[in-house]
Amino acid sequence: MLAEIITIGDEILIGQIVDTNSAWMAQRLNEIGVRVKQISSVSDDREHILKAFAEATGRADIILITGGLGPTKDDITKKTLAEYFGVELVESEVALNNVLEIFKRYNRPLLDTNRQQALVPANCEVINNNNGTAPGMWFNHNGKVYMSMPGVPFEMMYMMDEQVLPKIKATFKLSTIIHNTILTVGEGESYLAERIADIENELPPYIKLAYLPKLGQVRLRISGYSDGDETLLQQQVDAFTNRIAERVSNVVAAREDIPLEKAILNMMTERGLTLSTAESCTGGFLSSLLTQHAGSSKVFLGGAVSYSNQLKQSILGVNAATIQQFGAVSEETVIEMANGALKNFASDYAIAVTGIAGPDGGTPDKPVGTVWIAVVTASKQLVKKFTFRGKRQQNIERSAISALGMLNTLLNDKVI
């Protein structure tokens, strides 16, 4: 089953925004067994859009369209869809009620342009937008499906997950696909592959294992494909997932497809543990990774971004003499930072990171990319030196992920 994604609007073509929607949609489609043949961004231009519809129709069964649904003049997706299908625009009661409700909620006057949001091509089925005024529109035409959605990422994402993907699955009777994910951190792809080679060799042809590496983490995705018994397939995929997860258990952070920091927050929430941070070179990035997740305040008490040596001393209680003798980027300093956070912030676990993110500040002894990380509890500690070779932002991100990997190790209790 093939799909194409067409993005309409000039924002992407003038480089004002990066098209993150398409990658997200492609990933979701792949997960239900739909391959994406082409992704196209086209301008707000009638002829160009019509041509893009025709070209995509020649290659794919499902055409997903985003953007061009706003209330302004440039937004011509609906008009052009109506022209493509040879139908009129009509007012949809479902869509109008949604618009009215949203304006009522925010207590704003309804302008004529807002009311026009409820106009849709006569041959479409309206898919309600629970997060905005632009309706989704589903078309069945000559055995192909066309789905037009707003370009605002979170409006599109909710619409896809809640309505479009289930509807595609129901319409096309796709084969069953089951995905299990194991999130690992701290071990390279090739080492992992070696450790589980015998299990991988036993996989039947309808169960595939994929290695998805990203910034010090590797996601192992075990996917089962079947046209037959779903329960049996699920059992088999689960059994292989369990064997693999047990084999590499020392580096496993989660048995589901979630970000590393979320896995750690879940684990610590379950055990009633708290965390604090002492960040130098990561400059708040580690904290912001954690705090982007709802509910993080149950685990994360807070931390210090101790960029200056003065703050390392005053907030974290690092000894001036330690910094003086060993430097701010050293094993001794990072341990004092971590213990300072543990004590001053009264948490069960504390992470400290100090390093040289670059591009300046490197020395022959401690080149750019040198990073010391410590994770401590009242009775355990893990301290490591890393030498990254990236640009500033890459070094910051790698440091944060490495710190979370070490915290995962300590939570998995593999060190004394």
Next chain:
Amino acid sequence: MLAEIITIGDEILIGQIVDTNSAWMAQRLNEIGVRVKQISSVSDDREHILKAFAEATGRADIILITGGLGPTKDDITKKTLAEYFGVELVESEVALNNVLEIFKRYNRPLLDTNRQQALVPANCEVINNNNGTAPGMWFNHNGKVYMSMPGVPFEMMYMMDEQVLPKIKATFKLSTIIHNTILTVGEGESYLAERIADIENELPPYIKLAYLPKLGQVRLRISGYSDGDETLLQQQVDAFTNRIAERVSNVVAAREDIPLEKAILNMMTERGLTLSTAESCTGGFLSSLLTQHAGSSKVFLGGAVSYSNQLKQSILGVNAATIQQFGAVSEETVIEMANGALKNFASDYAIAVTGIAGPDGGTPDKPVGTVWIAVVTASKQLVKKFTFRGKRQQNIERSAISALGMLNTLLNDKVI
């Protein structure tokens, strides 16, 4: 002058990576006066690639191609380009020398697959890749230009800036385009437009003003187009830019196209000022915005991420009674947080943010999205309440940008 961008490779189509290259290229092309008609991502499939070349050729004069130049079997861009132009692959001396040099530098043995990186279609001009082994390839064919580049972002970016864009400008004798940017923060697009309406009305037809809004900021881009005297055009564009910037000076953060936090870091570095932060609901996001920039340590001393009330008291010296009486999200608490940071972290300026990012924690009195922000110095303070209506991450980002906007106001000295 029209261009198209074609991205070759399955990584984007399976959603493994987001295509950031195309937006970057589109922006750069727009800056030299080349409009992008379509951006397409196609699979590593011979027929599909050939069709994409033909379709793009039918619409544009410049076809920029990225990806599919690696040494593995999937990478078929070169073979397909040779087929499209009806030529053979030949070994390029320039490309081979580059490959040899890189392997020598890293002291690695040269495999046969690496040597094949030097094979290129016979009709191309090799554009040297200073950052990798895959050569760039420039083709002139029936009055159109085709340029194939590696998909690795920084390899492509250097190649574009150093060689491809100048070559496009030379080949097509494009009109002169001059862009000036004014970064404003804290005032909406329509209010700004009203304040400068008379100046905008005076603009000659060859000078355009664009409003580019993003998260509480509006970039004003003043662009001049000419086929004649460049110096005169520059003078005219500068004159309008100055008039506009002076008119709205109270909300101007920068006179160049840089991020808001970088503008503030530059301003404070110039004046020798230091900054610290006390973050609750932004959870480190504000610090990490600042510290992503090289040289930020000259200004930013550090800060506290005081997620728990306990930390607000212990690190920032907020009175327990204040939190008790007015709540953690209140004018009284945010002022104590800011003054605590100013004092404990010994900075010239301090920012404090406390709020309810959501999705939980809201009350009828203080719904999700309620955020208090304070910016203080020893003698000045600015305190504001915001009510955002976004999801968690949007509320966090809007809070951080609003805080930087307030800091900009205080630095511009518009309050006592």
